[in-house]
Amino acid sequence: MRGNQVVSGAVGVALVVLVMGLAVPLAACTASHPDGAASASVSPSSGTESEPASSEPDAAASPAATLDLVAGGAELQAAVYPLTRSDDHVVLTMDLTTDATEDVTLSRLFSGEVTDGPVEGGGIRLVDLTAKEVYLPGLDAQGDPVGAGERLFSLDTGGLRVQRVYAAPGASVTSLGVLLPGGYLDEVPVLDGEIPAPTLPAAAEEEAEAEPAQAADPAQVAEAPVLPLESFTAELDGAVQVLESTEEVTVNLGGDVLFDSSSAELRSDAQKAIDAAARRIEDRAPGTVAVVGHTDDVGDDASNKKLSEQRADAVAGALAERLDPAEYPLETSGKGESEPLVANTSDQNRQLNRRVALTLVSEVTTTTEVAAEGELPPFDDGPTGTGAEGAVIESGIRTWRFTVPEARRVGDSLVLDLHVTAEDDEVDSGFGPGNLAGYWSYRGDDVTVPKNMLGLTVLSGASAVYPYDYKIRDEGDTEVWNPLGELDTLRQVDGGETVTFTAVYPGFEDAETITVQLNHNLGAEPFRLTDIPVR
Known part of the structure; x- marks a missing residue:
């Protein structure tokens, strides 16, 4: 029995952004x-x-x-x-x-x-x-x-x-x-x-x-x-987004992958997404799976409500062919446009809101690592390089080189070290590298995070994983979360010095190499590192 133990952990709602990355070297x-x-x-x-x-x-x-x-x-x-x-x-x-x-x-x-x-x-x-x-x-x-x-x-x-x-x-x-x-x-x-x-x-x-x-x-x-600890992963180029803890899993299936516009008939290429969702459900103890359809705000409320219900029924029908209904009964409903992930203020946000969400409250029984499938998405937002040679960014008076020579498996997880070198002669010039991470979270706008490493994502093919994280507290309507990694990247680095930033991520299935990527978010400067071996 643990004395004075505090446990916090309701699963938040997953919010997808483009996939990104990070990785590690370690001495034994x-x-x-x-x-x-x-x-x-x-x-x-x-x-x-x-x-x-x-x-x-x-x-x-x-x-x-x-x-x-x-x-x-x-x-x-x-x-x-x-x-x-x-x-x-x-x-x-x-x-x-x-x-x-x-x-x-x-x-x-x-x-x-x-x-x-x-x-x-x-x-x-x-x-x-x-x-x-x-x-x-x-x-x-x-x-x-x-x-x-x-x-x-x-x-x-x-x-x-x-x-x-x-x-x-x-x-x-x-x-x-x-x-x-x-x-x-x-x-x-x-x-x-x-x-x-x-x-x-x-x-x-x-x-x-x-x-x-x-x-x-x-x-x-x-x-x-x-x-x-909770985890957020995105498979099949973001088509299947999974937010899970030891107690609950939520799988968001992208509506644009499953259906044509205004249609409730599953597309032929939706089968991989359905398969991946079923696999995540079967990792957990039997229980009722809530299948909920959502739309964007285009169209009237009544038609959106009906479309969301029809889409939930279609996904439930496909899942029923893959799951034992006696162990995983399916309950369907549609919310229309009433519960958006993000504000319907852009085409990108509307795409995120068009989804079918699967939620199961039960304990994990089997650990399935993220499937490393598909092709690595194109990237033209910043410099690229291999993990060993690194990517170079000019930021103010500093020249930073980011490298990740290798990543390391620990059980079903990955431990990743990002080495940041100041390639100049400046001493006592202030703190940095402030361009490494911004104020961003995949959990959405109602979450507070420190200036940390949550924006660094690990990719294998078209799948991505983000650092484990954990909820610290509630502040009114805002949740405060920390990553299982560096909590503050604003650390003094003098010219010629190298500082290491560490984070822990869910692992990939049979991945021999990974990619680390930082995409645009407030305060960050993107880069990509490829061909990082996993040992």
Whole structure:
């Protein structure tokens, strides 16, 4: 049982934009499970190789993995220790060190929203990709993070130990992923034992003479959110758009793919879309499938209502030939133009509103990765290049090179690192790259997102996947969502430096290479990277 667990997760309505992309390289290190079994791979998505963690009782005293990061124009190293279980909580311990001769400004590097706003260390998240859950740092009754190093604004030359407390996973879970700004660790062991001291050993003597650091005390935790991850994917060049969580799936079928204008008769080329939709439904436990037709605002209300009902009946008839009606009974209805995805203000928006939506509330029973079918759509919105050679963008005084040498599979997911290099000699010239991501979400206009990586999409053929995301809270009629990736791309990068941005995505079926793409959205400058190997 998890103490102080908060779960949020109603599935939002999917909103489609053109497909886009992103990807990753990672170096391997190893760590052991507490039962003394053979070492399991722990692969940080960027950084240096660490020594295997011992299976002896003192395994918690050695880092499970290390990552090389860039902050404030300087390089630093993050050494992450095994997670220490303490009743209903686990404690993450991480040492930050640097070779810089002056203090390093961390700014908002590790900041991230937990429930009511940004929290220092809120960007350090634990991840269970099997259960599709993300663990956020625990907060005390005042809404402050529980643990050492609560003010992560700067790093002095002596280093800093950071601790955060999270809800504990179930007893059978022996490791969790750790997502940091600039890297993802696949499997950090969860061990029983003493919580490490709140200060670096080298600083303990100095700290003793001053005010002692406060140890991470799980008893102070008032809430420790564990939130379900949701995913949005688009298959067959956007004809089949799937928004799903562990509890619910919504499949939007594009009306223009299914039907001719003003017709309710399925076209012959609609069969692939129907097949893909049926496959997604069969991934889940039996339950009633709501089949709802929608139209745009062209025509009168009555005729649109009737057309939407007829189209829902046609799709239900095709699904009934593919699904067992005893397990997946179909209920049809038509909403006409009354529930648009987006305002009917353009031809493109009207096309999005013409759809048939399938919704099933049930748990996932089988994981089916996105089918990598069709041809890669044309792209002329910005520079292109292979993942290894990169794409170059001139933005203000900076010249940026974006590269993704490879992507990495973790279970049924993809971990992707985007390397951004400042190809100039400017130092202390401000923060960036601001052109990487804009204020955009596939969930629509009633969603608030940070300036993050949601606009970077991964493609394989005509199919696309977007980063996993999770709902933080409601603000009136607006929902606040965060991606399972970088929460802020406005990070200082000096000339000649390379910073890494990491995100985690649903995987593709049998894809050997992928494409990363950033399309137009507010504040972003598009580019495409192709031929990125998946390992």
